[in-house]
Amino acid sequence: MMHRIALLSTLITALIAAPAAHSAPALDNLFRLEASPSAVDFGEAFEGEVLHQKVTVTNTGDEPWPVHRIQTSCGCTVAKLFDDAGAEVPTKPTGSEPIIVLEPGASMHTEVEFRTAGKHGKVSQTMQIYHTDQGVPPVAIPVSVQVSRALAVNPRWVNLGNLKKSDSLTQEITVEAIEIGDWDITGFASQVEGQQLPSWLEFNVLDKEGAVRRVEISINGPLPVGALSPRIKIQIDHPRIKGVDFTMTGIVRANVSFDSGQANLQENLNFEQFAPEEQVTRTLHIVNSAPDEPYLLEDVEVQSKQSEFFTVSTKEIRPGIEYEVSLTADGSIGLPFFRGNLLLKAKHPDVASKLIPFHGWVRQPKPAGRGN
Structure with a gap:
């Protein structure tokens, strides 16, 4: 009984598979391109040379081969396409139409250009030809060269x-x-x-x-x-x-420098740490080393949510050339840490505005009842 069931199963499987095996030609037979030469090997070249090799691509399949685009794997490699009259054809589509349609037995003429600038040693790239049907695998033509420095x-x-x-x-x-x-x-x-x-x-x-x-x-x-x-x-x-x-x-x-006196953060005002009852001032020194392009300071704005605890004063030392901007922080701000920016506005072709960050710490009193 088991032998009959196994035999029946084998017959059913064969009947199902048989039509599928002959229902359509193999994809390789329908869509096939062959390149001559099948690979581009430029051999040895000097860095800086521009190399050229012509490649003929023939449709050896049974169906037309509409080419969507031709591209390369690197900007150093350029693919060019020519029609039968020798005129260059774009390698990228401008719309939905293919750039060229190869009928069975027809050929197209391409040229691979390889630019060796900046390349050393063995370099391998590819030129790829894409079908308009994404289900058809692209055809890849290897490109290689051994580059030595000249x-x-x-x-x-x-x-x-x-x-x-x-x-x-x-x-x-x-x-x-x-x-x-x-x-x-x-x-x-x-x-x-x-x-x-x-x-x-x-x-x-x-x-x-x-x-x-x-x-x-x-x-x-x-x-x-x-x-x-x-x-x-x-x-x-x-x-x-x-x-x-x-x-x-x-x-x-720019020819205008901003110096807070700090070695590592010249364009930053650091108030460090001070007591709540103190007021601390930091000064920014501005120098324009190109008098023919005057730096004319017009306004200084404190950018902070607690701007009322900061006071700005400016001193014009040499008009258009040298200024001092002082920022005073009041320790009664009530924050253990504060930060903000000074926005400097001026008439100058390169530095019409400049942000100068500032920050600092205010020592907090010890809670009542704790010892020293």
């Missing part, structure tokens, strides 16, 4: 530190060639395409020959207030290498 910039990161808006200074870097033959430095540009170098930055090549060339960097104020991070490309005349990159960093502060 030119070395020292230092590669130039730290300018803290600067004032009116500062001017010079720095020196070196560019060293590593077995590349004849080469020349022809100019300097921004690494960002279409962006100009700032007007306050100048370069002078001190050495025209030799494996090591010195470059003088001149920085001439006025500088933009805030963080500096220009990314520079040194343009090179060489059959294979067109440039080498380095970056500059720094912080530019």
